[in-house]
Amino acid sequence: MQLDSETLKDRIARFGAVQESMITQVRKVIVGQDEVLEQLMVALFVGGHCLITGMPGTAKTLLVRTMAETLGLLFRRIQFTPDLMPSDITGTDILEEEPGTGRRIWTFVQGPIFGNVLLADEINRTPPKTQAALLEAMQERSCTVRGNQYKLPAPFFVLATQNPIELEGTYPLPEAQLDRFLFNTLLDYLPAEDELKVVGLTTTTAVADLQPVTTAEEILNFQQLVRMVPIAEEVARYAVNLVRGTRPVDVTASDYVKKYVNFGASVRGAQNLVLAAKARSLMRGRYHVSFEDVASLMRPVMRHRILLNFQAESDRLSPDDILKKVLEVVPTKG
Missing domain, CATH: 1.10.8.80 (Magnesium chelatase subunit I, C-Terminal domain)
Incomplete structure (x- = not known):
């Protein structure tokens, strides 16, 4: 992609402004975790997926939801359980009657994978068969149902969470799927002062007012800009x-x-x-x-x-x- 110098300067300036605005918005809800936030933003600007590993109660889900709201993207969440089926993720074809003719036709009903930011919560709690439903989506940005291929909306990010200590009833992610994650980000406990701020933020009636700072099209432009570095x-x-x-x-x-x-x-x-x-x-x-x-x-x-x-x-x-x-x-x- 060739850009003249003025256009490039404007785009770089806009990149910096959006980055600063994102941090400002996320900081209304999330305290500390600077390194984790930087890695999530890198994944966003690269167009990669992120596996977030952390103890229960370390705000994994809240962080992902806050990022999605700040970006103004379509957010979807899947709670992974042992009985989750691949069609629960990708969607499925159903038989419907055509109005007027009464003829039966196959209609594809989209699953929660058709979003921009997909939170795969506790991804290691579902069997490999269902975990594998994400493989094509993560690499090809598409999914195949009954032989038909459907393109996913762009941009598309999978932000998956897993709990590192509770291993009973879990299924470790296959190596092929792990390799498709850009980062394995570790969420650790907060320092005492940050933890005190969290308690102050979350035990009152105050609700953070998050404003979208960018658009899907602009994020795609930023991903191209990064590749030009x-x-x-x-x-x-x-x-x-x-x-x-x-x-x-x-x-x-x-x-x-x-x-x-x-x-x-x-x-x-x-x-x-x-x-x-x-x-x-x-x-x-x-x-x-x-x-x-x-x-x-x-x-x-x-x-x-x-x-x-x-x-x-x-x-x-x-x-x-x-x-x-x-x-x-x-x-x-x-």
Whole structure:
């Protein structure tokens, strides 16, 4: 996409204004969680999906709903349960009588997937058959029902939540589905002062008045703008080397990775890392990607893309521990 310099300047200025307005609106409801909010905004500007992992009561659902209202997009929520069927997500064909003729025809009734922001609440509580109904939607932005393909509205984001501690009656997400999430974002407990602010905000009669700050068309334009951000070859090579450093079969992998990792990140991991770094640089007011952009987003992009072995489990190591070591050993140049 070619733009003249004035148009490009105007679009970049509008990007910054919308970003500031979004933060202002979200802050009316959400306290703290700066890193999580930044990652959600990066996912939005890249056009990626986000898996949000956090304890009960950490405002996962509230954060997603608030973001959707701020963006002025069509919000849909699916509460995932063990008896949820794929047709409950995608929609189904029903037989209807045609007025006048009485002839029966198949009519497609859209499911909740036909929205802009889809909240998949407690996504790991439903069986793999139903989880897989999201695969085509997340990658192709379409769904197939009875052999007919239906395009989803654009933009389309899946923001899925899961509880990391309650594992009884849950179904871990398949690796193929995890790989389609741009980020695995961790929501942690708030600091004491922020928690005090939350109590003050939520135990009164005050209701936040959220105003939409952008449109679906403008978000699509921002996604194109992000892809136009240049990245130097050595920075792109650094991103690729980080991803390759997570694969135990790669010659550049450290002994630490070979000891604890079964499978590393795929090429999609490198693509997502570079795209996310482009969005972060533009959000910081820079027009090129830095090494710091890549390094800061490496863990949320990669933590769900590496599969650890039993040795790592017995030594009580998490994916973040492994990724921290990879960041330490992979040089920024060379």
